[in-house]
Amino acid sequence: MGYEMGIAVLVSVLHTNELPEQDRFESWHEFTSRSVLPVTVRNTSRGDFQASLQIGDFGPVKVSRISTPGLETVRGERLVRRSDPESYQMYVQLDGETVLSQHGREALLSPGDLMIFDSSSPYHGVTLPAPGASSGTCLIAQFPYIRSPFPRNVVDRIAARRVTATSGIAAVAVHHLVGLAAHAAECTPRDANRLGGVTLDLLGAWLSHELEEFADASPDSQRRVMEVRMHDYVRQHLGDPGLSPQSIASAHGVSIRYLYKVFQEQGLTVAAYIRERRLERCRRDLADPDLRTRSVQAIASKWGFTDPAQFSRAFRRTFGMTPTDCRHHAVQKMTRGGHT
Known part of the structure; x- marks a missing residue:
């Protein structure tokens, strides 16, 4: 075969x-x-x-x-x-x-x-x-x-x-x-999980670079460069519980109204974008076997979630399972992969 x-x-x-x-x-x-x-x-x-x-x-x-x-x-x-x-x-x-x-x-x-x-x-x-x-x-x-x-x-x-x-x-x-x-x-399957995360970070950094380069060459370059930098700022500050529309706007010297307008043009709200990115980071850490001794709440706190109940509800609503079930599913998948 x-x-x-x-x-x-x-x-x-x-x-x-x-x-x-x-x-x-x-x-x-x-x-x-x-x-x-x-x-x-x-x-x-x-x-x-x-x-x-x-x-x-x-x-x-x-x-x-x-x-x-x-x-x-x-x-x-x-x-x-x-x-x-x-x-x-x-x-x-x-x-x-x-x-x-x-x-x-x-x-x-x-x-x-x-x-x-x-x-x-x-x-x-x-x-x-x-x-x-x-x-x-x-x-x-x-x-x-x-x-x-x-x-x-x-x-x-x-x-x-x-x-x-x-x-x-x-x-x-x-x-x-x-x-x-x-x-x-x-x-090993454990290596693969870590390398997948590293690869996503690297591809995200490449996308940031290319989008900013392209924005520089576009007619409305100033707005597009600002837009890319805002998204990149969120990506780099997800672990900060104080990350908010106000902090993003202040860091870029723009008004809250302008910030909302940029995200609305992409069909997003600022809060939803931050929450989705944080939940993805949490899911990635929950699937990492090297972090299985770290509590679910510790992982949630690492990525800016301060309310355990709110985090659990948001995670289940987004991924269709609890954070604990996500961790168990990842362990089972890795165990099966290691014995294929």
Whole structure:
């Protein structure tokens, strides 16, 4: 069979050369749609379909390394309506070239380039191997919208925009993802949970940088830069119980009215945004086995919740389970993963 499961981190692998030739393309399509994102594909290469896919499960983040011959990928409106994981995909080109389009924009990615796109909007991609090569290779880091420090309508401003990742935080992010893909099978489930959190923080920092760079170049740059900085300020001060609309406005030298207007334009309230980000941090810590001796209330306090009853109600309303049940579920999942 062409499928393998790692005994440490959950690593799923498919090599089409281990399958009967007549089954290779369909098997790869089915496995990719089920494990990464439902798409329609067309083999644009000639001859045998030689491809591979490796997926490492790092808790909230999945990192996939994909090698294919010439391939056209389409995610249309019908597939979006039928199946949507509501997630972002950070796409890194390793070799060959890929043309990706979404939101009316098109990006040509060469080795060392990256971009971000989202699962809730149709997109179209064409992969082209380098001249003389049989395949092109990319990495995809996938994580839920809710784990992003920015609302979707903010992140969508930079979707399908090419970023050259040869220096700065983009280069750091790419090297990190390459390392995750290369060493996923060597990590324990406990490692995977920690690395997933680190990866989310790194991708959040990269998003902050790119959004601010893009805002600087836009016609209403001053407002957009301020907006990105406000979101980043919240992300960095979640543990402060005094974090409030007043403290955010004061830190940025703007009025409360202006602050509310910025968030309202994104369909958010300031309080709801702060609460959602805090709850996500709490859920992440509750799933961390190294923090299982720390009480639920200690974790809640670390992220700015001062009322235990209010925290418990908000957590259950958001995630459909109590904080204690969330911790038990994470332990059970990790135990099963460690004995796969």
